[in-house]
Amino acid sequence: MGSPAIRAKEGRYRVSEKPADSGGIEQERALSVSAFTRCVKELLEGSLRPCWVRGEISNLRQQASGHVYFSLKDAGAQLSAVMFRTDAARQRAALRDGLQVLVYGEVSVYEARGQYQLVVRVLVEDGQGRLQREFEELKQRLAEEGLFAPERKVAIPPMPATVGFVTSPTGAAVQDFVRILLRRGWRGRLVILPAKVQGAGAAEEMAAQLKLAEELGIFDLLVIGRGGGSLEDLWAFNEEPLVRAVAACRIPIVSAVGHEIDFTLCDFAADVRAETPSGAAELISSHFISCVERLGRAAEATGLAMQRAIENARGGLEHARSRLRLLSPTARIERGHLQIDELSGRLASVLAHTLQNRRHEFAQASARFGQCSPEMRIGQESHRLLALWKRLQSVGPESVLKRGFVILRDEQGKPVTRRANVKAGQRLKAQFGDGETGLRAD
Numbered sequence: 001m002g003s004p005a006i007r008a009k010e011g012r013y014r015v016s017e018k019p020a021d022s023g024g025i026e027q028e029r030a031l032s033v034s035a036f037t038r039c040v041k042e043l044l045e046g047s048l049r050p051c052w053v054r055g056e057i058s059n060l061r062q063q064a065s066g067h068v069y070f071s072l073k074d075a076g077a078q079l080s081a082v083m084f085r086t087d088a089a090r091q092r093a094a095l096r097d098g099l100q101v102l103v104y105g106e107v108s109v110y111e112a113r114g115q116y117q118l119v120v121r122v123l124v125e126d127g128q129g130r131l132q133r134e135f136e137e138l139k140q141r142l143a144e145e146g147l148f149a150p151e152r153k154v155a156i157p158p159m160p161a162t163v164g165f166v167t168s169p170t171g172a173a174v175q176d177f178v179r180i181l182l183r184r185g186w187r188g189r190l191v192i193l194p195a196k197v198q199g200a201g202a203a204e205e206m207a208a209q210l211k212l213a214e215e216l217g218i219f220d221l222l223v224i225g226r227g228g229g230s231l232e233d234l235w236a237f238n239e240e241p242l243v244r245a246v247a248a249c250r251i252p253i254v255s256a257v258g259h260e261i262d263f264t265l266c267d268f269a270a271d272v273r274a275e276t277p278s279g280a281a282e283l284i285s286s287h288f289i290s291c292v293e294r295l296g297r298a299a300e301a302t303g304l305a306m307q308r309a310i311e312n313a314r315g316g317l318e319h320a321r322s323r324l325r326l327l328s329p330t331a332r333i334e335r336g337h338l339q340i341d342e343l344s345g346r347l348a349s350v351l352a353h354t355l356q357n358r359r360h361e362f363a364q365a366s367a368r369f370g371q372c373s374p375e376m377r378i379g380q381e382s383h384r385l386l387a388l389w390k391r392l393q394s395v396g397p398e399s400v401l402k403r404g405f406v407i408l409r410d411e412q413g414k415p416v417t418r419r420a421n422v423k424a425g426q427r428l429k430a431q432f433g434d435g436e437t438g439l440r441a442d
Contacts, residue, residue, distance in 0.1 A: 041111060
């Protein structure tokens with residue numbers, strides 16, 4: 001039988017088992033890719049109702065828009081899935097590749113690619129839902145009994161000498177715990193109380209070790225914990241017998257289970273919760289480190305105080321030596337010589353200054369006497385008269401004539417100073433610097 005053909009009829013699609021032969025294709029009835037894909041979309045979305053699907057997440061992609069794309073797979077098949085932003089925001093599970101999940105959603109066809117996918121509305125970790133409900137129910141019941149009440153808790157000792165750690169002796173948690181204590185230089189004693197921390201019987205073994213620790217009576221503090229893991233891996237720390245044993249223990253207990261985001265019922269029952277086993281090691285050794293630092297600061301301060309005391313004593317000794325030298329006869333004689341030299345220098349300076357002042361006063365008196373002498377006044381007046389005579393000569397007629405000027409005189413010898421006073425034919429005399437000559441006016 002050939003492949004089925006899809007034919008249009010009254011706006012709907014119908015599948016026919018009879019294929020069109022290559023020689024008689026009806027071109028007007030051929031479907032476009034979009035029409036064919038729309039037919040598949042209607043068939044799938046109309047016939048498959050929303051349902052639960054179990055599988056493993058792979059190819060996880062979380063977009064900036066908030067949409068989440070991934071594939072669900074098992075041993076035989078793979079299914080594309082999408083969880084839109086509003087649905088993804090409501091989910092509490094931390095998605096990762098390889099996570100086994102249960103999802104609820106409906107099938108959808110993305111026409112642009114001709115690809116069908118599962119639109120996920122709800123996602124939970126496979127098996128976690130039941131354990132989470134049991135966890136919440138037991139937590140509420142024990143809380144109502146007052147098992148987690150703050151007044152039941154006791155303060156842990158600040159510097160425990162002997163600490164017991166209930167954990168697996170081969171786990172990474174105990175190695176990290178010991179490494180941090182060694183790195184921080186803790187000086188107490190650590191006893192590992194070995195027990196299973198996962199699987200059947202783990203809770204009973206850890207509860208038995210808590211009872212043994214109480215019977216030994218050597219511990220100042222107990223730590224119970226392990227490294228992180230899934231809810232199933234940490235479930236032993238949520239079992240009621242162990243939680244009650246932790247709450248009833250007379251020795252202070254630090255619960256250090258899992259990572260920072262992991263909480264177990266033992267965390268609520270214990271006196272103190274540490275986020276990790278490494279955090280518990282830091283908590284135990286913190287006061288010890290503080291005391292060591294205080295001791296170091298005290299030792300440093302003591303050394304500085306001793307050094308200052310020695311320096312002060314040394315300064316006092318030097319001062320005493322200096323005073324002894326000052327009070328000795330030799331020092332007094334030396335000071336006498338110094339005083340004599342100083343007085344001699346001061347006397348010589350005073351004499352030289354006085355002599356200089358007297359010389360200056362004599363010079364000033366001589367200058368004043370010289371100014372009052374008749375000879376000097378006669379000389380000054382002679383110079384002044386000579387200067388006046390020179391000025392008189394410079395403005396006299398002879399001086400003017402020598403500079404190229406001419407004096408006109410009439411017949412009576414009077415100077416002619418205006419043109420209007422000269423008559424035609426009048427006889428005049430012109431006086432030059434080197435002589436006179438006669439003139440007749442025109």
